[in-house]
Amino acid sequence: KAVESWCIYSKKLLSTTEITSMGEVKLDAKIYMKPSEELTDLIQSQPPDSIPDHVAKELKDDRLSVKSIQSLKGLLNKNDKKRLCHALESSEMLLPSPEYPERNPVLEARCQQLRRDQEEREYRRLTKNVGNNFGVGEAPLSTQMKELNAILISLLQFVVSVVCAFAFGYLAPYYFYGTINRGTQILCGTAVAIVVGIADLYFVIRETLHNEGFVLKKID
Numbered sequence: 567k568a569v570e571s572w573c574i575y576s577k578k579l580l581s582t583t584e585i586t587s588m589g590e591v592k593l594d595a596k597i598y599m600k601p602s603e604e605l606t607d608l609i610q611s612q613p614p615d616s617i618p619d620h621v622a623k624e625l626k627d628d629r630l631s632v633k634s635i636q637s638l639k640g641l642l643n644k645n646d647k648k649r650l651c652h653a654l655e656s657s658e659m660l661l662p663s664p665e666y667p668e669r670n671p672v673l674e675a676r677c678q679q680l681r682r683d684q685e686e687r688e689y690r691r692l693t694k695n696v697g698n699n700f701g702v703g704e705a706p707l708s709t710q711m712k713e714l715n716a717i718l719i720s721l722l723q724f725v726v727s728v729v730c731a732f733a734f735g736y737l738a739p740y741y742f743y744g745t746i747n748r749g750t751q752i753l754c755g756t757a758v759a760i761v762v763g764i765a766d767l768y769f770v771i772r773e774t775l776h777n778e779g780f781v782l783k784k785i786d
Contacts, residue, residue, distance in 0.1 A: 592667075598629040598660040605630075605653035608646065609638065616641050629660060724766050731755075731762035 601609070609617065609625060621634045630638075635654075642650060735758030739745040 592665045595662055596631060597662065598624075598631055599635065599654065600629055600658040600660055601625065602653055602656040602658070604649070605657050608642075608649055608653050612641060612646075720770055724763070724770065727766045728759045728763045732759035734758055 599605075606625065609621070618634075618637050621630070621637055624630050624634050639647065639650065732755040734755075736751045736755030738758075739747075739751055739754055745751070
């Protein structure tokens with residue numbers, strides 16, 4: 567019964583078509599059985615003259631078709647048919663696999679070009695928020711010198727502001743209260759210099775952020 571069921575199923579599949587074409591993909595609808603050692607021993611135990619040529623040829627290729635299984639079944643006696651059922655159960659069914667043709671080289675090159683274009687667009691989308699100078703050559707020397715001068719001027723203004731604030735805080739107790747205590751004068755000068763330095767840094771950072779395109783929102 568196992569042999570008959572397997573043969574009926576294979577016949578139904580083969581009755582559709584020998585070769586199925588799905589567009590450019592071809593599929594050989596034949597089903598083969600990879601014989602197990604038990605099935606191979608069973609076939610080789612039969613008289614050599616009784617084994618059909620196509621069965622012997624397929625056995626050398628290590629696969630048997632539905633036609634070969636049916637031919638083999640007609641040659642066996644009752645006991646060997648029982649052995650055939652067990653041998654088929656331990657064998658492996660080889661299902662057909664599609665055959666894909668080689669792709670057109672022109673089409674493959676076009677697909678690769680489209681993939682590269684898509685990757686380039688994706689890269690530009692991810693890096694569009696990066697500064698305009700990203701990935702570009704160095705700015706002209708005149709532009710670099712202007713930026714350096716602006717930095718040096720800001721630094722000089724900060725130093726002068728802090729020094730002047732310290733001098734004012736140092737001399738204020740003497741001129742306002744007549745105090746000549748050095749400790750008090752240094753403490754007042756340091757406090758005034760810190761306040762002026764923090765205020766100056768705030769305005770410098772704010773101006774720098776404004777030049778870079780950042781807008782500071784007012785807190786309600």
